Amino acid sequence: MKPWREVAVPHQDVLEGTFQQSEFAADITAVNTGKASREYQDAGAFFDRTFITEGMALLLTQVAQRLAGKGGEPVVQLQTAFGGGKTHTMLAVYHLATRKCALSDLAGISALVDRAGMMDVPQARIAVLDGTAHAPGQPWKRGSQTIKTLWGEIAWQLGGAEAFALVAEADATGTSPGKDVLRDLLERHAPCVVLIDELVAYIRQFPESHAISGGSYDSNLSFVQALTEAVKLVPRAIVLASLPESDLEAGSQRGVAALRALEKTFGRVQALWKPVATEEAFEIVRRRLFEPVRDEKAREAVCRAFADAYIAEGVKLPADTQERHYYDRLLHAYPIHPEVFDRLYDDWTTIDGFQRTRGVLKLMAKVIFRLWKDDNKDLLIMPGSLPLHDGGSRNELTYYLPAGWDAVIERDIDGDRAETTALENKEPRFGQVGAARRIARTVFLGSAPSSVASKVAVRGLDRAHIILGCLQPGQAASVYADALGRLADRLHYLNASGDKAQDSTRFWFDTRANLRREMEDRKRRFDDRTEVRGKIAEVLKKTVGNAPSFDGVHVFIPHGDVPDDTALRLIVLPPETWYAREEHRLAFEAVLEIIGKNGAKPRYRSNRLIFLAPDHGAMSRLSDATRVALAWGSIVEDVKEGRLNIDLLQKNQAEKELKSAEDALPRVVRECYKWLLCPMQDAPTDPKPGIEAFALNTTGGSVGSEIERVCADNELIISIWSPIHLRAKLKEFYWKDGQNAANAAGFFEDTLRYLYMPRLKSRHVLAQAIRAGAASKDFFGTAYGETDGKFEGLAFGGGDVVFDDTLLLIEPQAAQAYENASRAAPASIASTVTISPSRVAEGPSVYAAASGNPSPTSPPPSSISAKPKTFYGSVEVPPATAKMRLVQIAEEIVSVLTSDPNATVRLVVEISAEFPDGVGDGVRRAVSENARSLGLKSADWE
Template sequence: MKPWREIAVPHHDVLSGTFQQSEFAADITAVHMKRASLEYQDAAPFFERTYITEGMRLLLTQVAQRLAGKGGEPVIQLQTAFGGGKTHTMLAVYHLASRECELSQMAGIPELIDRAGLMDVPKARVAVIDGTDRAPGQPRMEGKQEIRTLWGELAWQLGKAEAFELVKDADASGTSPGKDVLRTLLERYSPCVVLIDELQAYVRQFPEGQQLSGGTYDSNLSFIQALTEAVKLVPTAIVLASLPESEIEAGSQRGVAALRALEKTFGRVQALWKPVATEEAFEIVRRRLFEPVRDAAARDAVCRAFADAYVAEGAKLPSETQERRYYDRLVQAYPIHPEVFDRLYEDWTTIDGFQRTRGVLKLMAKVIYRLWKDDNKDLMVLPGTLPLYDGSSRSELTYYLPAGWDAVIDRDIDGDRAETTELENKEPRFGQLHAARRVARTIFLGSAPSSVVHQSGIRGLDRARILLGCLQPGQASSNYTDALNRLSDRLHYLNSSGDRTQDATRYWFDTRANLRREMEDRKRRYNDETDVRGMIAEGMKRVVGAGSFFDGTHIFTPHGDVPDDSGLRLVVLPPKIWHSRDEVRIAEEAVLDYIRNNGLKPRYRGNRLLFLAADHGALARLNDAARIVLAWGSIVEDIKQGRLNVDLLQQRQAEKELQTAQDVLPRAIRECFKWLLCPGQENATDPKPHVEAFALNTSGGSLGSEIERVCLDNELVITTWSPIHLRAKLKELYWRPNEPAAKAIAFWEDTLRYLYLPRLKDREVLTKAIRNGAASRDFFGTAYGQNGEVFEGFHLGMGDVQLDDTLLLIELEAAKTFEEANRPKPESEPPKPHEEPLPRKDPPAKDDERSRQDPPPGQPKPRSFHGTADIPPATAKMRMIQLAEEIVSLLMTDPNAQVRVTVEIAADFPDGAGDQIKRAVSENARSLGLKIADWE
């Protein structure tokens, strides 16, 4: 596809940059005085570049019919907004009436005459009364004749000195001629056209109650009334008068009063004028700025490509782009995109002073001139194409805006120092398309007028319309969407409403720096070691959560404040102690420092610590996210306290931005703290511990659950342990030929301390492993004490054991040997005749209970039982359990028995008991309810 510059060539005055000067020549008086440029002075060139709009067609038809004596309105008032095309329309009437060429040489006129049902339009005399060209107190000389009034000017233009004789006395006295005199004047010199432009500018100059050479205020109003009445009586005469629509154009209060009086005078005739429609503006601009398109096929191919691209994007673009007729709009507006016209005519023409036709022409002429000079290769001229970096083009727009917009454009929108240019230089995918600048230009064109005209309701452009102003066929819309998101985060004068992740969000520029600039200034104030670190710590508390996997989580805590106990603890290292695949030294040294030291004391239980470290690559983004939360938080607080004066919209924006920043911070923490560091040691003889790093999945569930998963999958923490692994460690490190037993509690303490031992989640994991192993005869035996080669409380194959300070784990072969040596020998001789059998421990069966308990007849029954036992302190727990099961439980089998159990404890301390032991025993005795608990 060809760019617009190869299909639509601008006119010479546009290419040479002289368009503005020629536009100023578009003046009705300049044409009448033969001082205008060729394209305005001669009828043929004028109509060649003129598009006959619907309003102009109706007006020219009325004029043609009136001049031909076939009807038509005698008086027509042209009253539209500033720049509505009144002057151009009056020029068309002027050339139609006073042409010096044939009608066939005037483009568009023959068809108009045919549609009006006329064979020809007679030439007519034309009188031009320009209110800005005359002064009420300054007569004009025509040779020796002095012309003082409007009616004198009218007569002179229609018939020179001969016609002036009809109104000579009225001109000299400054009084309005009567209707009959004016009727005679018009009849004698008809067919005629009277063009009156800017009349209120003339009338408003008359002082109240004073007469000037041009008459008085009232005499001029009387003249206009008489003229409108007289022209009705002359079938081939017509009066066209243009009046401004707004009071601002009328000027002072005197001008407004003159405008209202003239409106009342002309109000008898309904205006036939219709303002220029946006679609008509397409053709007006095209004809005035460009030569006729010679390669229609190339133009149609480009427009079809745009239409197809819009359909492919679907809901991402405004709904009208999905309609078939949008292709027709593209063709009509080519090479300027319809969106440019929509923004100019819907938004910019609401500004007082911006002319609907001439203002658009002047702007687009400068735009086309700069783009042509810069060899622009866009397929069409879109809103995103506007060269706001060019001072002339920019001034044409900022002239109508309040002060301050030049700074906005230089800082945020376009230019060598703009944020958009800097972003494109850093991001090649944006730079190739100038995506950031195109997005900013589009937003500016569609939102800047709202800084002047405060329209109620919606402000700015939505994403769909921004995309429409930038996208060209063959380009990915995501580039512009991404650029918009990036600009939303960094531009100082760009405002937005709603959730920026939603399509309904609207964007606009304003001369007031948005709160984002204040935020950017504030976030540089905060210190990394204090403010930023504290904010990250608060966010980390929410991210890690209060899970039950670790007994404690210590965020940015120095090693002196991390307890040295049996609890499994996660230590989150400060951000400055980061880790990366290429640099492990910083974090590794910190981890080893933690497991060796507990403040000024050595750490004894270093195998209970795991560590979480930040990734160096994501640290900058995390610090920035924390600074943004701090900055927005301070702004919201200052607004609440009245220290920052903002409007309601900005207050809501600040609160919304704070919430967004608070939502982003946990995600940034999650993505940054991705390294789980685990200290370890190969074996007991390895002199140097090492640190192993495990990468966490940052896109999964919560951080706590992800750490738990990594710990379990890699056996960094063991929650379920098999007896076979316990036996293997005991065999490797604890059992010796002459020492076949090891204390279970010593093994537990060692797992807390030594990095080469497994890291059990808690003591219960070891207890379950011991019970499972003790219940089997395949792993080890248990005992609760050892006296020489005798194991007290020995068991092999009994799992009901307690992990305490006395529990011994015995090597399997040694346990079997001890069991065999202590097995009771079978009795080889029968008992002696009168020897009583040993009492049995089991309770008697019910069928022989009475026969076994009852003594022989005549012998009295025993009525009480007393028993004492000396229990070794080392096996007190086991022996007391045996007494309870084998003695006390048997006594309790008799329901009538009254059983009392008294425990007597005596302890002697040759050197005296320590205060700690005394205090602990006394407190336990009270809580257990001992009757006697005395110290001597």
């Protein structure tokens, strides 16, 4: 297929860039005085470049019929938008009526006259009234005759001095001639045409309630009324007048008043005519800018290829491209794509001041000149083809827009330093077809008018129309769709409504940076160690804080702030201590430090901690998602506080984006924090602890339930324990080397401390295992301590068990032997039981008992009838372990005592400290102040 430049060649003035902008503005006075350019002055050249629209054809037919006395409307008002072809239509009537050449030399006129059933069009006299040619208060000369008014000008142009004599008195006094005088004037010089252009511009200049040489405001309105009434009575006379469509074109308040008055006056007898339809504009522009198409087959081949490509893409393009008539639109608009005309006529003409036909011609002339010079090889001139990098083309568009668009184009749309150019240089698949720049140009053409035009109902272009403005046969729509998505995330001034992935999303450029770019700029402001880390911690507390297996969840806190107690705790490691299968040093070092230290002191209960670590591969995504949420949050906050001024649409967008970011963050956190790290030790003799990693499932239920599942499946935390496992641990570490009894409380304490011991969920789990095991003789016997070498309250194979600090778990054979000895021994022989605590090397606390002859004089506690009523206890606590020991005493003694609601418990703490060399001032001052703040009854120094 041939590119447009090989099929449709522009006119020479367009090719050379020698055209003048003023040449696009038809001036009927210049034509009437013989001073216009050839394109307008010569009737043949004018009709060669003029496409006779349906409206113009009807008008010219009526003019021909009227001049021939065969009917037709006497008065026609041409009222269209600015640049809608009013003056151009008057020129067509002018050339038809003056008949300075044969009808056969006027392209399209002969066929028009034939359809009207006429043989010829009589040559007529022409009077042209141009409201911008003369000033109402300044008389002008026609030869030796001074003329002051419009009616004097009409008379002179129709019949010279003889005709002027009919209205000379009215001209001198500035009063309107009557209908009869004007009728006489028209009849004498019929067939005749009166063309009135820019009449509002003339009448609005009259001062209110004041007459000048050109008459008065009222006398001129009276003249217009008399003229329209008179022309109805003359069969071969016709009046054409152009009036602006909008109040803005009328000018001042005075001009608007004149427009309203003239509309009422012409409204009595006029025939309204709307000249140019949008589809007809295709041919108007093509004829004015291009030579006739040289190769019709090439044009048809290109248009057919476009139509077929659109059908192949289907729903990715607008619905009207799937219809047969779109091929016809392509043919009529060739070599310009219909989408260019649609955007210019539907969108740009809503801007006050953009001329409907003239503005399009001026723009496209500059565009075509630049494309021709740049050797553009596109098949059609499309929205994506517009050379916005060219100053002339860009200025023609930005002239009608508010200030600030030049910066938008240079940065985001087109040019060597634009983001689109950078993206194409980075991505070859975009650069091959210029996808990024084409997308940006298309969006600009379709959305820039909405920044100033009030008539645009919906802002921006949808995805289908954007792709339509770029896609050529042989290209894939997916490339442009991908480029659009990349630009939506990258460009500063490109806005989108809603989800960018939806087909219904609309895109537009604005001179204000879009909120997404504002968000991207703000993302970089947040500090990783404070704001980002704090936001992640906040989300983690909500998502992980409800883990049911743990008594406490600690997020990003120093090891000194993690209590060293019996509670089972989940420690969430900070982002910088990430884990990866191939690199786990940072996470493992952090775990070992926490299980080894409690601030400046060593940690004793290391087996109560499990760790949650972030995945290294997901850290960057988590950081980015967190920054996005923080950025949108700051934007919404600034809007509420009035620090950021945005419109309602952007405000709603910011709130929606914030919600989306906040909703997405917990998912990203969960995907990142997916590693459960558990410190372990296979045997007491291992030189140092090991760490095992378990992956969490990042989908499905809650994080807490997933952690609980992994802990249960891998026996990281034991919620239900069988007495057989308890017996096995007792045999492994406690019932050996002559020791056959172990303190149950000591065993539980060892499970808190040593990593090779089972990690029980709570003391209750051990109590349940002891209770289940004590019911039979298969596992262990129980007793409540030793007094004078005797087991107290020995039970083996039954009985209730109270798990307290005195409870002993006795090896089954030793328990059986002691029980047998207790029954067989005579009453006079006492049993001797010796219990001595012993420590397994580097292992748990072990309380062992040596079997002897049981004493029958020492009945078990259960046989004592009298219950003790008072408990006194005292202990000397080493200062080095005071914190741990006091907590232990509170948990394991005081809490048990207070469990009886009838008990009255009183605690007295005595502190005695001696300083051989005397106490220092700093220590004395600190102790005294702390004693007062803590409310000590006595705090004396001696």
